[in-house]
Amino acid sequence: MAELGGFTCVRDPDVRSFAAAALDWLVRDPVRNTVPAALVDGLLRDGLDPGDAVWLRVMRGGTVAGTALWTPPRAMFVSAPDPAAARFLGAYVASAPAELAGLDAVNGADGELEAFADGYGAAEVTGWRNRLHVLDTLRPPVGVPGSLAEATPADLGLVLDWVRAFGVETGTSSEQSEASAAARLAAGGLCWFWRAGGEPVSFLWRTRPVGGVVRLSAVYTPPSRRGHGYAAACVAGASARALDAGAQRCVLYTDLANPVSNRLYARLGYVPVLDGGVRKLGVPRVAA
Structure with a gap:
């Protein structure tokens, strides 16, 4: 399932291709997207590119609406503040088990993961919960x-x-x-x-x-x-x-x-701005 409700999902072959298409979108909200933006920037600067990584972009028309980065064995990091985009991404991941073999968890902000789980069909909250803070004074x-x-x-x-x-x-x-x-x-x-x-x-x-x-x-x-x-x-x-x-x-x-x-x-002097965490993936709805 590569297209649904006006959204499409694109898998980039490497970090350079992904960065060319999505890094500008990530840095429009550099606090919320600090993890994926820093990961991509660091890999480019250091000349590193994990060969088993998966780079996904959710597109609506010609515009990025969300991203997902997976560098095994870590959880996939989801960045999709639009609930519809996050829901579509969850449905896409559920429909692509061969492409994403071994993926068992997703990481991100609470609201985004709730929408992702709705599209995926089975994603349980784990004990790992985190809070993002920004330095004030x-x-x-x-x-x-x-x-x-x-x-x-x-x-x-x-x-x-x-x-x-x-x-x-x-x-x-x-x-x-x-x-x-x-x-x-x-x-x-x-x-x-x-x-x-x-x-x-x-x-x-x-x-x-x-x-x-x-x-x-x-x-x-x-x-x-x-x-x-x-x-x-x-x-x-x-x-x-x-x-x-x-x-x-x-x-x-x-x-x-x-x-x-x-x-x-x-x-x-750090103040909280966003809660999130990791969710374990169960059997997706499409495969149930």
Whole structure:
């Protein structure tokens, strides 16, 4: 089913083709689309292109109405604020099992996933729920020992260990390719430690600005180093650096099940703008 109700679905062969057709649409709302826009921008800049990725565009006439990006084994990220487009996308995915073999979950904003699930026929809410925040007025913590320091290519092993540990703790994907992490470190300005006593004690990385928006993620402090404010200091320091370097806005996601992190970012000046999460896909309606 490639056409229904005035919508069509186009699968682009690679990230370059997808970006040429859809990146401008994504950056019209760079906060809401921070995940797909940053992914596409990063792959283009670093010269990387996952060969097993799926790049979908929902079109109405000659205009993009939604997108879906799938880089296995992660969930497919859906961006379709028009409910009719999201519903059509769900029906399209349900009708293309061979093309999307192995897809078992979708990620995105609540309203979009509800419409997607209506078109697909079976998509259950899971325990993973997140909230997107935008920095309003930065309020750095006071009295945290240490300082912000940029991670370098020599830190690749530690960065991979901590990002994977973050994935395991949060229940998100812990898979992180060495090539992707190395590209971030080589780019400069994207990976940051908070260092205290001469040692790294907390970490995060961020995206390059896309549509003026930088997203901070993978905020991780080893268990033995927690309780000293290092993560808060790292987030505040990296946010300030990003803004000083020309970013217009900083954003980040929190786990709604983690009240500690939600309170932490609120104290730093981040305010919530959008709730979302991951939904597991069941047997689609067309195949039931």
